[in-house]
Amino acid sequence: MREDTGRRERGEGPSGPSPLRSSPGPASRRHLLSAQRRFGWWLLLPSLIMLAANSIFPLLYAVGVSTKAYQMLIPGPRRFVGLANYIQALQDPLVWHSLAVTLYFVGGVLVLQFPAGLGLALLLHRLPRRQELVATLLLIPTILSASVVGFQWVQLYNYEFGPLNYLLALLHLGQPTWTADPHLALPALIFVDFWEWTPFMTLLLFAGLRSLPPQIVDAARVDGSTPWQVVWRVFLPLLRPIIGIALILRIIMAFKLFDIVYVLTAGGPGIATESLAFYTYIQGFRYFNMGYASALSILQLILITILAKLLLRLTRRPPIGGFIPQEAPL
């Protein structure tokens, strides 16, 4: 998300494209510029139309539906109810419960995945050979379909026949019911997400480590810094942009928690793992309360937008020490 000011073309000014330099007067120059700009828009147009048709239109439509008493199973005209659905959402204890579940999940994701991801990235970076191979092997959980991941963990968490409980029994550590235990179900999902996405964190941080200029690391070494100091004072500040990207991507993805809930717990036991997205799904596709579910969707969209904006602002501050590896292809 870093913009490359050096190569950036504003379409005007001395840094304009070179074909313009050969053009004589300002009039034809403006003509060329607008031709180029028009060409750019033509290339982009099909995408914009498709994106608008499939995201902006549905959003506006959802805003419309969210102001109506829209029950799919009840035919007839949909009554306009203004903000009633939104007010109902804010007063719905299940909404607050699912928000708490979602935030707990996001928190768990961050607390576990960032340190583990960084640790693994540092270990990978120390490997003298075969770094790519090991990185790709580690990454297998990330690239599998959520439904395949869900199946694997249904097997592993199985109370009676699962290998996990077998190992715990060998160690005399008890036989938890995992996804059927109201207190363990959400941590169990957090662990599945940890398993699925920590390698992703590792991969990004590892890419960041590799792009650091080796001189800087060596200089820090020669200074007699301990490995911890190198990590804290050199790596972390330099990696800040990439850490920011990794955390933003993970937070936003975690906030959308749905797939593994659907496959592993269906929101249960009871409502213990009902995330915001899953609760919205139930309202929309089990009870067909389209008006209410749309209002819930819009509220989530607002929440996620605010969250993304805040996170972007936090990570845009320049790293400590003012060194930004602009030319290092981060």
Add this chain to the structure above:
Amino acid sequence: MRPRHGIHLADVGSYTLLGIALIVFLFPVYWMLATSLKPPGEWLTRPPVFWPSTIHWENFTDALIKWGGLKGLRDSLIVASLSTAISMVVGVPAAYSLGRYRTGGENLSFIILSVLFMPPVAVAIPMYLFWSRLGLIDTYTALVGQYTVFNIPFIAWVLKSFFEDIPREMEESAVVNGATRWRAFWEIAVPLARPSIVAVTLLAFIFSWNEFFFAVILTRARVTTLPFILPTLMEGHNVLWGDIAAIATLGAVPVVVLAFLLQRYLVRGLSFGTVRER
């Protein structure tokens, strides 16, 4: 970062830790593979069977024929390849436009990226109503259309960063020498970006192949992709673990193979082009 000479204690420690990590992250995958090859008597046992006594290929034939695996494979393949193809045709010019001409500025780029950040449920309800009004629920069209829309911003962002990395001089001199901008794009920039275009194509294919949420919402019984049938089998016949594991394996193998082919591009692709490796 390399040890200068000899084996340090720290190295032993770090190799051990990495080894443990590899076991933790690969064991569930191994377990799926092992189950898919176990004979029925070893699917549900206590203690569990860690190594199949014989290789029981019948799980795969049953999965393919009895449990709709063949249909799942076919539908996944159709949906993933069609949506990848359409979104590449639309997305590559868009990526070029954003990367080369900065069309619409950084703001437009971010708006396009933000489509990827939208919670799928927020889109799901209106899109469900939209497709059902058109009578297209449970058709290839709906799934292909939906996946295409999610692939486009992905392709645009990842390829934009690749196009930015290609020096522009060749295209410029072509334009100076009278080539149209379209030819500069199509005959110079695209061939130069070919390896990254191939990589992005495969990544878009992986995303469509894996997609689960919209498959659940937009399909019922006629279009059944592999990720869609897996949970339905788990509900219906949860004793047939070997067969289900075979289906899951069918869903996993192509993706893993592609990931190994794409090693060099994984960082950029998975971070939507926001992280550039050297």
